[in-house]
Amino acid sequence: xxxxxxxxxxxxxxxxDADATPxxxxxAKTFADLVDKTLAGRTPPAMSTDDRxxxxxATVIRAxxxxxELPAAxxxxxxxxxxxxxxxxxxxxxSGGVVPIERARRRWVPWAVAGTSTLxxxxxxxxxxxxxxxxxxxxxxxxxxxxxxxxxxxDPLIGPISREQVGDASTRIDTIYADRLDxxxxxxxxxxxxx
Amino acid sequence: MASEPATAVELEEEQRQVEEAQxxxxxxxxxxxxxxxxxxxxxxxxxxxxxxxxxxxxxxDTLATAVEKIxxxxxxxxSIYPWLRQIAINKxxxxxxxxxxxxxxxxxxxxxxxxxxxxxxxxxxQLIADQERAAHRARIDEAMVNIAxxxxxxIELRLIQELPREDCAKKLGITIGTFDVLLFRAVRAFRKQFxxxxxxxxxxxxxx
Numbered sequence: 218x219x220x221x222x223x224x225x226x227x228x229x230x231x232x233x234d235a236d237a238t239p240x241x242x243x244x245a246k247t248f249a250d251l252v253d254k255t256l257a258g259r260t261p262p263a264m265s266t267d268d269r270x271x272x273x274x275a276t277v278i279r280a281x282x283x284x285x286e287l288p289a290a291x292x293x294x295x296x297x298x299x300x301x302x303x304x305x306x307x308x309x310x311x312s313g314g315v316v317p318i319e320r321a322r323r324r325w326v327p328w329a330v331a332g333t334s335t336l337x338x339x340x341x342x343x344x345x346x347x348x349x350x351x352x353x354x355x356x357x358x359x360x361x362x363x364x365x366x367x368x369x370x371x372d373p374l375i376g377p378i379s380r381e382q383v384g385d386a387s388t389r390i391d392t393i394y395a396d397r398l399d400x401x402x403x404x405x406x407x408x409x410x411x412x
Numbered sequence: 413m414a415s416e417p418a419t420a421v422e423l424e425e426e427q428r429q430v431e432e433a434q435x436x437x438x439x440x441x442x443x444x445x446x447x448x449x450x451x452x453x454x455x456x457x458x459x460x461x462x463x464x465x466x467x468x469x470x471x472x473d474t475l476a477t478a479v480e481k482i483x484x485x486x487x488x489x490x491s492i493y494p495w496l497r498q499i500a501i502n503k504x505x506x507x508x509x510x511x512x513x514x515x516x517x518x519x520x521x522x523x524x525x526x527x528x529x530x531x532x533x534x535x536x537x538q539l540i541a542d543q544e545r546a547a548h549r550a551r552i553d554e555a556m557v558n559i560a561x562x563x564x565x566x567i568e569l570r571l572i573q574e575l576p577r578e579d580c581a582k583k584l585g586i587t588i589g590t591f592d593v594l595l596f597r598a599v600r601a602f603r604k605q606f607x608x609x610x611x612x613x614x615x616x617x618x619x620x
Binding site: 225226230231232233234237241242244245246248249252253255256258260262269270271272273274275276277278279280281282283284285286287291292293295296298299300302303304 | 438439441442445446449450453454455458459461462463464465468471472473474475476477478479480545548549551552560562563567570571572574577589590591592593594595596597598599600601602603604606
């Protein structure tokens with residue numbers, strides 16, 4: 218006899234040997250998969266209300282039979298969470314331990330630090346205000362560099378080069394070098410005299 | 413699971429840890445919480461909730477409440493476990509009150525298991541947990557008696573012995589698909605019996 222299984226939780230339960238409808242078979246398969254996952258410790262978070270109600274029954278049966286063990290890692294994690302939760306959600310200490318409640322309750326320390334910082338900042342502002350605005354330092358403009366100490370063309374010094382003197386480049390170079398050396402010496406010695 | 417009563421040395425150690433925690437060193441609570449987390453989860457919370465995720469949350473809240481209120485605990489020469497257990501049961505009641513789940517099953521699950529509460533009895537945590545587990549199992553067995561033999565067998569093989577579906581089907585001489593249907597109906601039938609029995613015995617406040 219096929220059964221109508223629309224009302225899973227409160228409807229009558231068919232006899233063990235009664236024929237199942239395709240709908241019931243599909244629901245039974247879904248439930249079987251949920252049981253598989255639950256036994257493997259991977260209970261899915263989302264499921265129908267009916268499935269959840271039936272899975273709760275299955276879990277109660279297993280728990281009453283001593284089959285519901287809390288893994289050691291999970292247990293330690295829950296204990297740690299509980300200890301942290303108890304001290305007000307503090308992030309924990311560097312060693313992973315828990316701050317003793319007396320120490321956790323020293324809430325005046327942050328306020329003291331903040332207050333002291335504010336006082337120092339106010340004092341600094343007052344000091345600046347009392348000293349007045351700083352006068353801008355006068356910057357002496359440097360004297361202009363004489364032309365003979367600047368980089369400049371050598372044409373005025375050498376003048377036109379005649380065809381006969383074209384090959385006498387060394388004389389021209391010596392002339393230019395001597396002229397530039399004068400400027401260098403003057404500038405060098407003048408700098409040495411300055412304070 | 414066999415158990416050994418707590419020795420006087422263990423009780424003294426537990427008392428020292430409690431006193432240290434009451435003095436402000438919460439780390440002293442850690443061994444106590446780790447020792448009793450499993451019995452609280454497996455025999456107090458999960459059998460009354462039936463949902464592992466919710467049970468873990470309740471356990472966490474229970475342990476946190478215990479740490480927060482440790483100063484209120486008065487050592488009476490026996491384990492702190494009964495005090496922790498009572499906190500856990502109160503949390504479970506809170507969950508059932510807040511949830512929208514079936515009242516019938518919820519009432520059946522939170523039905524109090526009688527535990528020796530004589531203050532002079534020095535029953536330790538393991539004895540209480542064993543006693544509670546046995547009481548849960550007796551209630552399960554009572555409901556099992558009232559369902560069909562094949563349903564009982566399906567539940568026994570799959571949920572208690574935790575055999576794979578294939579093996580369960582083979583033992584019963586049916587296909588896996590048929591076994592799935594059998595287990596589905598078995599859990600439905602058990603659920604009805606589990607709730608009905610509690611209501612008949614006056615354990616529930618009202619029906620669905």
